[in-house]
Amino acid sequence: MRIRNILKAGVVAAAFAMISAPAQAAGSGVHVGTLECHVQEGWGHVIASNRDMDCVFKPVDGGTEHYTGELSRYGIDLGYTSDATLIWGVIAPASDLATGALEGDYGGASAQATVGVGLGANVLIGGLDRSIALQPVSVEGNTGLAVAAGVGVITLRQG
Structure with missing residues (x-):
């Protein structure tokens, strides 16, 4: 029981720290484009889940960059x-x-509820010297039966 309480406290502390960082980065930054990622289906587990992603970055000045990556959630993901x-x-x-x-790697608070069609939000910060913020424009629209809350981490690799 004690380990479970320590894990809960760690997840809450990490989520709080990561929630405040994107707001600070976004307040002093410039909108440079959008990142659209297709996340593969999968099962969540009690402590963590991992899903592969294929992403396209569309800078405001045109062009595209392709990235692959992985979305991980640490905390409750059922x-x-x-x-x-x-x-x-x-x-x-x-x-x-x-x-x-x-x-690079990005982290932040993550929450999702899905019964039929679900919604989730993922605010993340990382990349170049942890100076890039990813602010949700369109939240997840997925189907299934799931609940997730905790810390979300994505890793992006160009390619």
Whole structure:
């Protein structure tokens, strides 16, 4: 029981720290484009889940960059969800973002509830020196039966 309480406290502390970071980054940054990711279907587990993603970054000045990645949730994640599409607004410290700058690890608070068609929100920060914020533009629209809450982490690799 004690380990469970320590785990809960750690998840809450990490989520609180990561929630405040994106708000600070977004307040001092520039909207540089959108990141659209297709997340594969899968089962959640009590402590963690992992799903593969295929993403396209569309800078405001045109063009596209392709990324692959993985979405992980740590905390409660129970049930099955079908594939989903996530769209984030990308906030960076300056408008002249280098090619491949989104590559890296991102973390933040994550919540989702799905009964039939579900909604979720994922606010993440990371990338180039943890200076890039991914703000939800369109939340998950998926189907299934699931509940998830905790800390969300994605890893993006250009390619």
